[in-house]
Amino acid sequence: MLVTSAGQWAPGNMLHLVVALLLVPALPGAARVSYEPTWESLDSRPIPDWFDEVKFGIFIHWGVFSVPSFGSEWFWWYWQGCKSDPYINFMSKNYPPDFRYEDFGPLFTAEFYNPQQWASILKESGAKYVVLTSKHHEGFTLWGSKFSWNWNSLDVGSKRDLVGELANAIRENTDLHFGLYHSLFEWFNPLFLTDKNNDFQTSYFPNSKSMPELYEIVMKYRPEILWSDGDGDAPCTYWNTTGFLAWLYNESPVKDIVVTNDRWGSGCICKHGGYYTCSDRYNPGHLLPHKWENCMTIDKRSWGYRRNALISELLTIEELIQELVETVSCGGNLLMNIGPTHDGRIPVVFEERLKQMGTWLQVNGEAIYSTKPWRAQNDSVTPGVWYTCRPQERSLYALFLNWPTNWKITLGEPRSWRGMTEVQLVGCQEKLKWLPIGEKGMIVSLPRLSPAQMAVRWGWALKITHLKEVVQAAGPQTKFDFL
Numbered sequence: 198m199l200v201t202s203a204g205q206w207a208p209g210n211m212l213h214l215v216v217a218l219l220l221v222p223a224l225p226g227a228a229r230v231s232y233e234p235t236w237e238s239l240d241s242r243p244i245p246d247w248f249d250e251v252k253f254g255i256f257i258h259w260g261v262f263s264v265p266s267f268g269s270e271w272f273w274w275y276w277q278g279c280k281s282d283p284y285i286n287f288m289s290k291n292y293p294p295d296f297r298y299e300d301f302g303p304l305f306t307a308e309f310y311n312p313q314q315w316a317s318i319l320k321e322s323g324a325k326y327v328v329l330t331s332k333h334h335e336g337f338t339l340w341g342s343k344f345s346w347n348w349n350s351l352d353v354g355s356k357r358d359l360v361g362e363l364a365n366a367i368r369e370n371t372d373l374h375f376g377l378y379h380s381l382f383e384w385f386n387p388l389f390l391t392d393k394n395n396d397f398q399t400s401y402f403p404n405s406k407s408m409p410e411l412y413e414i415v416m417k418y419r420p421e422i423l424w425s426d427g428d429g430d431a432p433c434t435y436w437n438t439t440g441f442l443a444w445l446y447n448e449s450p451v452k453d454i455v456v457t458n459d460r461w462g463s464g465c466i467c468k469h470g471g472y473y474t475c476s477d478r479y480n481p482g483h484l485l486p487h488k489w490e491n492c493m494t495i496d497k498r499s500w501g502y503r504r505n506a507l508i509s510e511l512l513t514i515e516e517l518i519q520e521l522v523e524t525v526s527c528g529g530n531l532l533m534n535i536g537p538t539h540d541g542r543i544p545v546v547f548e549e550r551l552k553q554m555g556t557w558l559q560v561n562g563e564a565i566y567s568t569k570p571w572r573a574q575n576d577s578v579t580p581g582v583w584y585t586c587r588p589q590e591r592s593l594y595a596l597f598l599n600w601p602t603n604w605k606i607t608l609g610e611p612r613s614w615r616g617m618t619e620v621q622l623v624g625c626q627e628k629l630k631w632l633p634i635g636e637k638g639m640i641v642s643l644p645r646l647s648p649a650q651m652a653v654r655w656g657w658a659l660k661i662t663h664l665k666e667v668v669q670a671a672g673p674q675t676k677f678d679f680l
Contacts, residue, residue: 310541
C-alpha cells in the first residue's frame with residue numbers, strides 16, 4: 198500500500214499513477230493551497246465555479262435492488278433487516294424459501310443497457326451533470342472492483358463495467374460533467390458489523406473495503422462529483438474521510454475540478470464537506486449562505502425503479518419545473534433522480550419527464566443556467582413568482598408558474614424606470630408594456646405566446662433589463678439592489 202501526504206493510503210496497484218501525479222512539477226507562479234486533513238482546512242476549499250453554473254443534474258440509482266424492483270432501493274434492508282411484512286410477503290409469494298438476496302445478483306443482467314442511448318437522453322434533458330450510483334448500501338459495485346470480489350458487475354450478472362461504459366459515453370457524446378455516488382457503509386458486510394459491535398473502535402471495514410473503493414473509482418474514472426452517502430452512524434474519524442478528502446483535493450487527478458457533498462460521517466451533513474445536501478429532497482424555500490443541492494426523485498416513494506409504482510406516485514412535469522425554479526432561486530442545484538430497470542432501460546415515463554425538462558429549458562434556460570440568487574427569492578405580492586438574476590447583464594428574471602387569466606401579472610419586488618427598463622417574455626422578441634406601482638413593483642401586460650412558448654405551458658420567465666444609463670445614474674454604490 199502507498200501512504201499519501203494526507204495520511205491516507207491508496208491501493209498498491211495504483212502506485213505508479215499516484216507517484217506520477219506527485220512528480221508533476223507545479224506551473225511557474227501557480228502556487229496551490231495545500232489542504233490539511235482537518236475540517237477547518239478542508240471546509241476552506243472553494244467549491245469549483247462550474248458547479249454553481251450548471252444548476253441541474255440527473256441522479257441515477259441502479260443496482261441489484263433493480264431486480265426485485267419492489268418497494269424501494271432499500272429492499273434488502275426492509276426484507277431481512279427490519280423484516281417488513283410487505284417485503285416478506287412479496288418474497289414468499291414470488292421466490293423459493295431458500296432464495297437469498299445474493300441470488301438477485303446474476304439476474305442483474307443489463308442486456309438492454311445502451312450507454313450511448315442513456316447519454317443522448319440525459320443530454321436532451323437539459324441537465325449539465327450526472328451522478329451514477331457506483332455502489333449502494335447493498336455493497337454491489339457497478340464496476341469490477343478488486344475490493345468487492347464476486348459481488349460486482351464484472352463478475353456477476355451483466356459481466357460489464359457499467360460505470361466505465363457510461364463515463365465514456367457521457368464524455369464522448371455530451372458536455373455533461375460525470376459524477377459518482379458511493380455508499381460508505383454496507384448493511385450486512387461482516388467487517389462493518391464487527392466494527393459496529395466494537396463501537397467503531399476498530400476500522401476493519403473502511404481500511405479494507407470502503408476507502409480502497411473510493412481511491413479506486415477516483416483513479417479509474419476521474420469523477421468530477423464525488424457524492425458520498427451512508428455513514429452507518431459512524432463518525433468521520435472511523436471513516437478517515439478527512440484524510441481521503443485531503444488526498445482528493447491535493448493529489449488526485451481531479452484535485453482542481455472535483456466537487457464533493459457533505460455526507461462523510463455522522464454529524465457532517467449540512468456542516469462539513471463541499472456543497473450541502475442536508476437531507477433527501479431538501480428544499481428550504483429561502484436563500485442559504487452555503488452552496489447546496491436538492492437531491493430528489495421523480496418517484497415520490499423510491500430512488501430505485503419500482504414495478505409497483507402508480508402514475509399518481511410520480512411527480513408531474515409541472516411539479517418538477519416548480520422544484521427546479523424554487524431551488525435555483527434559493528441558490529441551490531437540482532439533482533433529479535431516475536431509476537433504470539435491471540435490464541438497463543430508462544423507463545419511458547422517466548424518459549418523458551427528462552425530455553420535457555429539456556424542452557422547457559431550451560426556451561427558459563437563460564433564467565436558470567449561470568444565474569445568481571437575487572435580493573428577493575420570491576414575490577411579495579403574487580404567489581408562485583420566483584426570481585433569479587444576471588448582475589453583469591443587468592437582468593432580472595421573474596419565473597412564474599401560473600398564467601394569469603387577465604393576461605397581466607403584478608410583480609411587487611422589482612424597481613423600474615420609464616424608458617430605461619425593458620421587459621420581455623423569455624422566448625418572445627417583443628418588448629412588453631408595463632406600468633410602475635409605488636416605490637417598487639410593476640404590472641406587466643403579457644403577450645400572445647410564441648409557438649415555442651405554446652409548447653412549454655409549465656412555467657414562464659419574464660426578463661427585466663435595466664439599460665446602461667440606469668446603472669450609471671444609479672451609481673456604483675447601489676450595485677444590483679436598485680432592481
